[in-house]
Amino acid sequence: MVNHRRNSHIRNPLICNRKPSFLSITAYVILLFALSIFVFILYSKDILEDEQNKPLPVLEKLKPDQLGDDQLWEASFSHGLHPCVKPTSKYKAAQVWDRYITVRSNGGLNQMRAGIADMVAVARIMNATLVIPQLDKSSFWQDTSTFSDIFDELHFIKTLQQDVRVVKELPKELQDVPRVRKHFTSWSGMSYYEEMTQLWKDHQLIHVAKSDSRLANNDLPLDIQRLRCRALYHALRFSPSINGLGKKLVERLRSHAERYIALHLRYEKDMLSFTGCTYGLTDAESEELRIMRENTNHWKIKNINSTEQRIGGFCPLTPKEVGVFLQALGYPPSTLIYIAAGEIYGGNAHLAELTSRFPNVVFKEMLATEEELKSFSKHASQTAALDYIISIESDVFIPSHSGNMARAVEGHRRFLGHRKTITPDRKRLVEIFDRLEAGQLEENSVSHLVRQMHKNRQGALRKRGGAPSGIKGRARFRLEESFYQNPYSECICRSKDTER
Ligand SMILES: *[C@@H]1O[C@H](CO)[C@@H](O)[C@H](O)[C@H]1NC(C)=O
Ligand SMILES: *[C@@H]1O[C@H](CO)[C@@H](O)[C@H](O)[C@H]1NC(C)=O
Numbered sequence: 001m002v003n004h005r006r007n008s009h010i011r012n013p014l015i016c017n018r019k020p021s022f023l024s025i026t027a028y029v030i031l032l033f034a035l036s037i038f039v040f041i042l043y044s045k046d047i048l049e050d051e052q053n054k055p056l057p058v059l060e061k062l063k064p065d066q067l068g069d070d071q072l073w074e075a076s077f078s079h080g081l082h083p084c085v086k087p088t089s090k091y092k093a094a095q096v097w098d099r100y101i102t103v104r105s106n107g108g109l110n111q112m113r114a115g116i117a118d119m120v121a122v123a124r125i126m127n128a129t130l131v132i133p134q135l136d137k138s139s140f141w142q143d144t145s146t147f148s149d150i151f152d153e154l155h156f157i158k159t160l161q162q163d164v165r166v167v168k169e170l171p172k173e174l175q176d177v178p179r180v181r182k183h184f185t186s187w188s189g190m191s192y193y194e195e196m197t198q199l200w201k202d203h204q205l206i207h208v209a210k211s212d213s214r215l216a217n218n219d220l221p222l223d224i225q226r227l228r229c230r231a232l233y234h235a236l237r238f239s240p241s242i243n244g245l246g247k248k249l250v251e252r253l254r255s256h257a258e259r260y261i262a263l264h265l266r267y268e269k270d271m272l273s274f275t276g277c278t279y280g281l282t283d284a285e286s287e288e289l290r291i292m293r294e295n296t297n298h299w300k301i302k303n304i305n306s307t308e309q310r311i312g313g314f315c316p317l318t319p320k321e322v323g324v325f326l327q328a329l330g331y332p333p334s335t336l337i338y339i340a341a342g343e344i345y346g347g348n349a350h351l352a353e354l355t356s357r358f359p360n361v362v363f364k365e366m367l368a369t370e371e372e373l374k375s376f377s378k379h380a381s382q383t384a385a386l387d388y389i390i391s392i393e394s395d396v397f398i399p400s401h402s403g404n405m406a407r408a409v410e411g412h413r414r415f416l417g418h419r420k421t422i423t424p425d426r427k428r429l430v431e432i433f434d435r436l437e438a439g440q441l442e443e444n445s446v447s448h449l450v451r452q453m454h455k456n457r458q459g460a461l462r463k464r465g466g467a468p469s470g471i472k473g474r475a476r477f478r479l480e481e482s483f484y485q486n487p488y489s490e491c492i493c494r495s496k497d498t499e500r
Pocket of ligand 1: 092095126127197
């Protein structure tokens with residue numbers, strides 16, 4: 001994966017051109033003192049937990065314009081954190097098992113990636129050899145890509161050598177052996193899969209029909225959690241051609257601007273139709289979306305009240321709302337914004353409401369030549385992989401809606417050292433937008449409110465969220481924060497902890 005992080009610029013604000021007066025020096029000293037107390041309080045929690053790390057240099061924070069820049073672009077909370085995925089000393093190398101698991105991975109790219117990482121862990125728990133998974137060809141995205149079209153297959157096998165034996169295909173003599181087809185129960189833990197090893201008494205081959213969310217987020221042994229991280233973040237590398245182009249596109253973005261935002265603008269036809277979100281659309285568009293929903297069999301909910309969806313915070317932000325949001329956060333109009341998404345519904349008609357505020361909006365089609373993109377067209381998973389790479393490498397990642405891509409990118413950025421991810425609080429934002437629209441709020445107070453509201457929604461280190469209180473039984477597992485959205489603390493360590 002590409003890696004182009006710039007160091008933040010440290011300038012000494014005490015060196016300036018004008019001759020400082022006595023008064024201004026006094027003011028500086030007082031300011032310095034106040035700031036150091038502030039910074040001390042801010043970081044004292046970290047200092048207690050992590051003596052090796054000094055608090056951030058105070059001087060760096062003084063210059064007002066840089067303070068703004070820091071707030072916009074830097075993940076100030078990232079110091080002293082690093083990925084940690086090495087197994088513990090109790091972990092044993094993989095053994096060769098003459099039992100096999102085949103998998104059909106379902107969903108879009110990011111659902112499949114997480115599912116495959118889970119299946120690696122399941123194969124390990126069940127002492128099985130894993131056959132390279134088949135990818136979903138029948139989902140909404142209708143992509144015929146195979147595993148090796150999207151991922152570096154050899155790298156996958158080699159990286160997991162010590163963990164699980166992975167083979168390209170079933171041995172010849174097993175191809176006609178009867179296999180048990182198994183739908184493993186979603187969000188299962190160790191004991192479930194240990195029990196499932198009973199299947200080996202009668203079978204040599206298990207076929208897993210679905211790979212998404214088969215493994216619980218929590219309460220798994222540390223070594224299993226770290227194996228999931230090794231599988232997802234190290235073993236599942238994109239194929240050389242995808243990685244190569246992704247890297248090139250990131251370089252091209254960087255040649256336009258020092259920093260960029262990757263915006264997962266999930267304002268696509270399928271999403272709007274599925275969620276029934278028609279706010280701001282014409283009657284004809286709303287009708288088109290309704291018909292699409294009516295005709296899509298696997299979308300079970302047909303009658304949707306768009307207003308209620310929106311008020312509930314279940315709608316993706318519209319291009320206009322994203323524009324107001326970014327402006328309120330303080331991003332200047334010249335900000336370079338990469339749109340990590342498919343086709344925007346309504347095309348320029350809707351997009352214009354974002355570009356009128358932020359003209360430097362780019363799509364992959366503007367960065368890459370037709371020739372370069374040729375092999376990617378008709379392969380939604382491969383284009384999604386490009387978006388993924390560019391989103392991981394961005395200075396700031398902003399998803400306009402929740403979903404597998406948003407979760408995967410946020411988690412990966414946390415893992416890689418807490419790059420900034422700003423998650424809009426859509427429910428409360430909609431309230432603000434409506435009050436702004438009704439003339440009940442000034443732009444200034446919008447800005448203040450929006451910033452306050454998103455102070456703690458920037459991808460900082462925190463405990464993985466549990467299910468909302470009061471929820472009992474298995475439903476709880478589904479509502480926990482996903483392990484891959486927040487692999488802390490198992491796969492992210494502070495400096496004093498072991499290894500990198
Ligand atoms: C799986 O292998 C481990 C050793 O690696 C062994 O301790 C365990 O009993 C095995 N489990 C099964 C179900 O065979
Ligand atoms: C949708 O919900 C809103 C708010 O609850 C309500 O005012 C409106 O009448 C509903 N629309 C329809 C068509 O039911």
